[in-house]
Amino acid sequence: xxxxxxxxxxxxxxxxxxxxxxxxxxxxxxxxxxxxxxxxxxxxxxxxxxxxxxxxxxxxxxxxxxxxxxxxxxxxxxxxxxxxxxxxxxxxxxxxxxxxxxxxxxxxxxxxxxxxxxxxxxxxxxxxxxxxxxxxxxxxxxxxxxxxxxxxxxxxxxxxxxxxxxxxxxxxxxxxxxxxxxxxxxxxxxxxxxxxxxxxxxxxxxxxxxxxxxxxxxxxxxxxxxxxxxxxxxxxxxxxxxxxxxxxxxxxxxxxxxxxxxxxxxxxxxxxxxxxxxxxxxxxxxxxxxxxxxxxxxxxxxxxxxxxxxxxxxxxxxxxxxxxxxxxxxxxxxxxxxxxxxxxxxxxxxxxxxxxxxxx
Ligand SMILES: Nc1ncnc2c1ncn2[C@@H]1O[C@H](COP(=O)(O)OP(=O)(O)OP(=O)(O)O)[C@@H](O)[C@H]1O
Ligand SMILES: CCCC(=O)O
Numbered sequence: 001x002x003x004x005x006x007x008x009x010x011x012x013x014x015x016x017x018x019x020x021x022x023x024x025x026x027x028x029x030x031x032x033x034x035x036x037x038x039x040x041x042x043x044x045x046x047x048x049x050x051x052x053x054x055x056x057x058x059x060x061x062x063x064x065x066x067x068x069x070x071x072x073x074x075x076x077x078x079x080x081x082x083x084x085x086x087x088x089x090x091x092x093x094x095x096x097x098x099x100x101x102x103x104x105x106x107x108x109x110x111x112x113x114x115x116x117x118x119x120x121x122x123x124x125x126x127x128x129x130x131x132x133x134x135x136x137x138x139x140x141x142x143x144x145x146x147x148x149x150x151x152x153x154x155x156x157x158x159x160x161x162x163x164x165x166x167x168x169x170x171x172x173x174x175x176x177x178x179x180x181x182x183x184x185x186x187x188x189x190x191x192x193x194x195x196x197x198x199x200x201x202x203x204x205x206x207x208x209x210x211x212x213x214x215x216x217x218x219x220x221x222x223x224x225x226x227x228x229x230x231x232x233x234x235x236x237x238x239x240x241x242x243x244x245x246x247x248x249x250x251x252x253x254x255x256x257x258x259x260x261x262x263x264x265x266x267x268x269x270x271x272x273x274x275x276x277x278x279x280x281x282x283x284x285x286x287x288x289x290x291x292x293x294x295x296x297x298x299x300x301x302x303x304x305x306x307x308x309x310x311x312x313x314x315x316x317x318x319x320x321x322x323x324x325x326x327x328x329x330x331x332x333x334x335x336x337x338x339x340x341x342x343x344x345x346x347x348x349x350x351x352x353x354x355x356x357x358x359x360x
Contacts, residue, residue, distance in 0.1 A: 011113055
């Protein structure tokens with residue numbers, strides 16, 4: 001290591017909160033989750049419009065830390081829906097900020113990560129990074145074709161947590177991530193089911209517009225019914241919200257909370273049970289669809305994310321897929337630590353920060 005310890009500020013904007021952690025190397029010294037209510041956020045038309053609001057809350061938290069933070073060795077923000085990128089740590093630069101601000105970039109709360117980190121980095125004169133953005137793309141050519149010329153499949157996923165958990169799974173198998181094949185499912189507000197061949201995430205299903213339904217997202221839908229819905233008079237932005245923030249469990253049961261639904265199931269609610277079982281069924285089916293991607297040579301099936309804490313859901317999935325490979329669960333997510341790890345690898349010279357070039 002180049003010096004005793006490094007102060008790293010990690011910022012992770014999510015759909016309903018902004019998480020901020022101050023690390024000394026990989027040790028979280030102080031952290032907070034700043035929750036943003038639906039009422040606070042609904043006044044903003046676009047996610048980018050939330051920038052001032054969110055950065056003020058981060059700076060006010062930072063200003064109130066005692067002893068006062070006077071220097072930072074790096075600031076790191078969760079990376080958003082950028083064009084396709086290789087996995088790794090990127091130096092935030094003007095080209096990246098331009099692309100995030102481009103009207104062509106799809107909306108996602110994580111788009112704010114690099115913007116907020118950049119502002120704070122410039123105040124502290126510290127380097128600014130982003131690690132494994134949502135658009136990490138390691139697809140093989142066959143994975144790109146959707147079935148309609150001109151419309152490519154996209155690799156959008158919870159790459160930050162997925163890559164970190166894939167490394168942890170490899171460690172518990174006493175192997176290197178680069179030497180094994182894994183199917184990793186991140187089960188959170190959104191769901192990503194991913195296939196990993198020898199260290200590369202070669203296929204992804206879910207994220208925004210495919211795969212299983214999730215607490216807030218609809219997953220894959222019958223396409224002709226979607227066409228009819230598009231022409232039913234609903235505004236484009238309302239339709240996007242209906243399919244992403246208000247799809248999935250929310251559309252059936254009016255809540256995105258697995259905890260709430262679990263309570264309902266325990267109280268004998270049959271509809272809630274059916275929705276949970278259907279979500280588990282779709283997750284298992286999608287996991288199964290990744291086995292042929294890996295020529296049915298799979299070392300482990302790994303579940304992670306907040307919903308992986310849901311015991312009865314996991315118990316619905318397990319018997320459907322455990323014949324394929326060892327079944328492992330790493331509940332919750334370690335996105336803040338993964339951001340710090342990615343930055344530290346660069347600060348310690350283990351990895352060179354990748355340069356982002358304008359793509360949009
Ligand atoms: N013990 C539990 N039982 C059931 N559901 C749970 C449990 N713990 C957390 N959850 C659910 O997990 C979901 C949140 O997961 P997570 O925190 O990974 O999502 P997020 O960070 O909001 O979204 P994303 O992971 O898509 O970025 C919520 O539906 C929450 O109710
Ligand atoms: C696109 C990243 C995953 C998600 O938000 O669903």
